[in-house]
Amino acid sequence: MDNLNIKATQYTPKIDFDATGTFSLVGKSYPENTFEFYEPMMNWVKAYFEKDTPAKTTVNIEITYFNSSSSKLFFDFFDLLEENNEENEIVVNWIYDEENESAEEAGEDFIEDFENLNINLVTK
Amino acid sequence: MDISLIQKTIEKDGIVFLTYGGFLSQPLIASMMGALEKETETNELSMGVSNNIFTIFIELSQNMMNYSKSSEENSNDPKPEGLLVVSRDEDKNYMIDSQNIISLEDKQKIEPRLIEVQSLNKASLKKRYRELRRSGREKHAKGGGIGFFEIAKRCDKIEFDMKKINENKFYFHITTYIQSNKEKEEV
Numbered sequence: 254m255d256n257l258n259i260k261a262t263q264y265t266p267k268i269d270f271d272a273t274g275t276f277s278l279v280g281k282s283y284p285e286n287t288f289e290f291y292e293p294m295m296n297w298v299k300a301y302f303e304k305d306t307p308a309k310t311t312v313n314i315e316i317t318y319f320n321s322s323s324s325k326l327f328f329d330f331f332d333l334l335e336e337n338n339e340e341n342e343i344v345v346n347w348i349y350d351e352e353n354e355s356a357e358e359a360g361e362d363f364i365e366d367f368e369n370l371n372i373n374l375v376t377k
Numbered sequence: 378m379d380i381s382l383i384q385k386t387i388e389k390d391g392i393v394f395l396t397y398g399g400f401l402s403q404p405l406i407a408s409m410m411g412a413l414e415k416e417t418e419t420n421e422l423s424m425g426v427s428n429n430i431f432t433i434f435i436e437l438s439q440n441m442m443n444y445s446k447s448s449e450e451n452s453n454d455p456k457p458e459g460l461l462v463v464s465r466d467e468d469k470n471y472m473i474d475s476q477n478i479i480s481l482e483d484k485q486k487i488e489p490r491l492i493e494v495q496s497l498n499k500a501s502l503k504k505r506y507r508e509l510r511r512s513g514r515e516k517h518a519k520g521g522g523i524g525f526f527e528i529a530k531r532c533d534k535i536e537f538d539m540k541k542i543n544e545n546k547f548y549f550h551i552t553t554y555i556q557s558n559k560e561k562e563e564v
Binding site for chain 2: 262263264283284285286287288317318319320321322324325328329350352353354355356362365366
């Protein structure tokens with residue numbers, strides 16, 4: 254399976270999803286049409302879990318700020334990860350600047366919402 | 378267009394960071410975000426306050442881009458334009474104002490939601506936000522249906538006003554207040 258690489262723009266993050274099991278999402282997220290923008294990423298992840306999935310998947314997310322539809326999208330993304338959590342080892346690192354309280358709070362909320370998913374808060 | 382409310386806000390010892398009136402597009406919003414980032418850096422705002430300003434500005438401007446209508450009574454065609462003002466008062470409280478035209482149908486959707494967010498404290502807002510995000514009940518093509526909850530979570534006060542233009546169109550003006558020296562007292 255091919256890797257997924259999407260360059261960052263002023264309002265969308267850099268997306269590097271490696272088929273060997275390391276996913277990275279870095280930047281800002283407030284696309285004009287959030288669900289449309291992330292559709293290729295969500296489809297890629299679905300295909301990734303369908304066959305030949307590596308034993309371990311690490312997801313590094315470092316988003317400085319995001320709009321509310323991106324918040325909903327990340328929720329759907331975590332939901333998809335959680336669905337595949339039983340058969341695969343998945344670790345999510347929610348990375349933020351230690352001064353960025355809102356990013357920290359967003360991470361804490363996701364941890365509470367996804368009890369079965371291993372989400373770590375990582376300050377940089 | 379009635380901008381007297383916004384004008385009063387500006388004249389009351391306010392320092393205006395940014396004003397924009399007219400047609401909105403995504404690249405324009407991104408450019409204004411660049412200007413806002415510069416301003417918050419120059420004024421040494423904390424990252425928390427800065428991010429609250431950024432997120433509220435994005436929500437308001439994208440709402441405007443996606444839902445604004447022309448004032449014409451019989452047309453519901455989109456017209457992505459309006460007025461945006463970011464200002465600061467002498468006590469370093471920040472205000473973001475937006476005004477645009479909405480249809481009666483959108484007014485009926487938005488108004489109860491705004492009244493609800495105004496009535497909730499921070500803890501209840503957070504709870505409702507997460508419930509709505511989980512259910513996806515209000516989700517639609519362009520948004521997660523949680524925008525006003527996102528705004529309310531990140532500001533200290535929301536005021537709004539809907540002025541009738543004709544039977545089908547209204548001026549929708551919203552003001553959000555963000556305190557910059559707020560401690561993390563309420564959870």
